[in-house]
Amino acid sequence: MKDSPYSPAELQQLALQQQLLCQDATDPLAVVRHLGYVQIDSINVVERAHHHVMFSRMPQYKPQMLANLMADKQVFEYWSHAAAFLPMEAFRFSLFRKQQLQQGDKHWFEPDHQAMRDVMARITAEGPLKASDFNHKGAQTSGWWDWKPAKKALEQLFMQGQLMVVRRDKFQKVFDLTERVLPSTTDTRTPTSAEFARHLIEGFLQANGFGSLAQICYQRKGIRAAVKTELQHMCEAGVIREFSLGQQSYYVDLRLSLQQQIPDNVSLLNPFDNLLIQRQRLAQCFDFDFQVEFYLPAEKRRYGYYALPILWRDQFVGRLDVKADRQRRLLQLPRLSLNEDFIPDEAFIGALQRAIGGYASFNNCDSWQLLSCKHKRLIKCFSGSH
Numbered sequence: 001m002k003d004s005p006y007s008p009a010e011l012q013q014l015a016l017q018q019q020l021l022c023q024d025a026t027d028p029l030a031v032v033r034h035l036g037y038v039q040i041d042s043i044n045v046v047e048r049a050h051h052h053v054m055f056s057r058m059p060q061y062k063p064q065m066l067a068n069l070m071a072d073k074q075v076f077e078y079w080s081h082a083a084a085f086l087p088m089e090a091f092r093f094s095l096f097r098k099q100q101l102q103q104g105d106k107h108w109f110e111p112d113h114q115a116m117r118d119v120m121a122r123i124t125a126e127g128p129l130k131a132s133d134f135n136h137k138g139a140q141t142s143g144w145w146d147w148k149p150a151k152k153a154l155e156q157l158f159m160q161g162q163l164m165v166v167r168r169d170k171f172q173k174v175f176d177l178t179e180r181v182l183p184s185t186t187d188t189r190t191p192t193s194a195e196f197a198r199h200l201i202e203g204f205l206q207a208n209g210f211g212s213l214a215q216i217c218y219q220r221k222g223i224r225a226a227v228k229t230e231l232q233h234m235c236e237a238g239v240i241r242e243f244s245l246g247q248q249s250y251y252v253d254l255r256l257s258l259q260q261q262i263p264d265n266v267s268l269l270n271p272f273d274n275l276l277i278q279r280q281r282l283a284q285c286f287d288f289d290f291q292v293e294f295y296l297p298a299e300k301r302r303y304g305y306y307a308l309p310i311l312w313r314d315q316f317v318g319r320l321d322v323k324a325d326r327q328r329r330l331l332q333l334p335r336l337s338l339n340e341d342f343i344p345d346e347a348f349i350g351a352l353q354r355a356i357g358g359y360a361s362f363n364n365c366d367s368w369q370l371l372s373c374k375h376k377r378l379i380k381c382f383s384g385s386h
Contacts, residue, residue, distance in 0.1 A: 013258055016262060017258065022261065023260050023263075024058065031054060037081075039082050045324065050066060070167055071167065088186065091182070092186075092189055093196055100221065101159050118153070120177075130175065132172060158173070164178045201240075264313060268311075271306070276290060302337070303319040308322055312351065318339050320333060330365055332369060338373075353381060
């Protein structure tokens with residue numbers, strides 16, 4: 001196996017460049033296409049994850065932009081490694097998973113075929129509907145695992161491909177028949193295993209610069225052997241190159257090159273950001289151990305309920321817990337936690353102040369206040385207003 005064509009620092013630079021974190025983007029559709037997906041999440045103590053991911057690459061981004069792309073049928077919702085917005089040209093590759101489910105693979109629940117028929121009949125007759133439009137007599141509602149029959153049926157039909165999401169109504173999915181949503185020009189040929197494998201490889205390397213077999217196959221069922229074979233074919237064709245990093249094999253697209261310098265600024269990244277989602281990759285490539293804590297009891301949290309990783313130039317140097325007080329238009333910063341070996345200088349402090357100010361504006365907050373930090377002198381620095 002060959003040595004890496006890049007130094008460790010250059011690999012970090014390549015990853016940040018391909019994640020669109022080195023230069024501001026201006027086109028929201030181009031961002032979704034390049035990244036391949038933008039994960040959707042429901043937590044809303046601050047602006048939701050999918051909007052934050054877009055804002056981190058496009059400072060002029062507004063939440064309505066993703067809704068507009070949905071309305072224009074330029075992106076669609078489906079499952080990537082999680083619920084996500086995907087570019088419409090990737091629709092045919094969603095058929096690979098849909099076909100698996102149609103053939104009996106399980107997503108979350110055992111299909112209730114009668115409920116699915118009832119749901120399909122109503123949507124066919126009435127048009128787009130959401131789960132709350134259905135009457136669920138006697139259904140339990142204690143949690144997502146007790147989803148009402150119609151909601152389960154809607155999600156099963158969505159995952160199998162009979163339904164698509166038209167829009168979100170107060171974050172609830174509104175479903176309609178796929179044939180009434182999908183643009184007529186969409187390629188609907190189900191890809192072969194080899195085609196799907198190549199799609200995963202090319203998409204991952206475009207968005208991340210380099211990756212391992214396991215990373216490319218992350219949360220994908222029944223495709224690992226095909227991806228491994230396609231990686232070998234692409235290496236033999238001189239399109240990609242295999243190299244070792246630590247004890248692991250990685251692949252890099254030889255059509256990529258370092259073109260952008262790492263900016264001298266701070267990025268406050270969402271916990272579901274594309275750069276962060278694979279924790280082992282993050283630890284190996286950036287020496288940053290990151291775990292979300294919003295599922296933990298308060299007494300077990302080290303960094304806070306919704307702590308944003310702080311990227312300073314090409315290094316992760318800490319976490320900033322955030323919460324938007326929308327009534328007072330105040331961005332609360334319950335805790336700033338910097339790495340033990342990191343000493344904040346004036347350049348970093350200024351860059352972090354600018355990042356917090358921008359993030360506050362993005363959350364429609366006029367002011368922000370830091371409540372807790374080991375570096376006491378920073379508390380005053382990180383409380384302010386526009």
